[in-house]
Amino acid sequence: MTQDDPLSISNENNVLKQRIAALEAEIAFLKTYPALARGMRGAQLVANIIGGTLADYAAKYDVLKAKIKIEVKFSKLNHPNLDCLSTTRWNWSKPNGWLDKGKDYDFLLLVGEKDSRFLDQYPDDSWYVYFLIPHAKVSTILTSGKAIGANVQVLTNLKKANSPASLNLKKYLCSVKLIIEIELAVFSE
Numbered sequence: 001m002t003q004d005d006p007l008s009i010s011n012e013n014n015v016l017k018q019r020i021a022a023l024e025a026e027i028a029f030l031k032t033y034p035a036l037a038r039g040m041r042g043a044q045l046v047a048n049i050i051g052g053t054l055a056d057y058a059a060k061y062d063v064l065k066a067k068i069k070i071e072v073k074f075s076k077l078n079h080p081n082l083d084c085l086s087t088t089r090w091n092w093s094k095p096n097g098w099l100d101k102g103k104d105y106d107f108l109l110l111v112g113e114k115d116s117r118f119l120d121q122y123p124d125d126s127w128y129v130y131f132l133i134p135h136a137k138v139s140t141i142l143t144s145g146k147a148i149g150a151n152v153q154v155l156t157n158l159k160k161a162n163s164p165a166s167l168n169l170k171k172y173l174c175s176v177k178l179i180i181e182i183e184l185a186v187f188s189e
Contacts, residue, residue, distance in 0.1 A: 042074025042111045045128070049179055060097075060104035068182060071095060071105040075112045077156060088115050088156045090129075094149040095138060101149075108133045109179065110169075115156035122158075123175040129156075130179055131172045140168040 043062040047054050052065035061069035073092035080089050090112035097103040110131040114122060122129050133141060142150035143165050154169050155161040161170065 042072045045074075045111065046070060046072045046109055046179070049176060050182055060102060062105075063109075065182060068107065069105040070107045070109050070182075071103055072109050072111065073152070075110070077113050077115055080153075089153055090156060092152040095142070095152055096149060098149055106135055107182070108135065108138050110152060112156070118157050118159075123173060124177065126176040128176075130174050130176060131169055132174045132179060132182070133169075133172045137168070137172070141165050141172070 043054055046052065047063045050063070050065045050070075052063040052070070055062055055064060055069075062072040063070040073095055075090035075092050077088045078091050079085050079087065081087060090110070092110050095103070095108050095110075108131075110133070112129045112131075114127060114129055131141075141152050143153055143163075144150060152165070152169065154166045158170055158173070161167070
């Protein structure tokens, strides 16, 4: 059989049709659950940056690097008030899990899409803004959630973010370089 053989072309066509159907089903699933897709995007991004390993689905953390467990949360730019579209913030849901239970990590890494209006307030020229919080300090950055668990939120204009939780969160703003060196930073303490 050669590559030009109609039978091998037909077989290849069938394989490709099956692959397309599987990818279309995956896309439909991710469109149905956009928060899950964003979460996976953040975890994959961080795993790539630090050379870490993605945890299994429903693990108590997202990325593992040299025995350091990292929980990753990703946020797009959000408008807290649709009557005032000039105000944007990041929102990260349930960093301690559903009802604030079930997570086991060393660091919480919050990733947010950059707001191009405030680039001078962010530490580097990467595509995202990062906050790297030791687990023991996570309680200082939380805002209350509605019956499902606490959340984290902060204005993208960090100069105007002055709530107690926001002031604490801003202490953990970091560059992508620090994230890349997370293993060195932890083990050199």
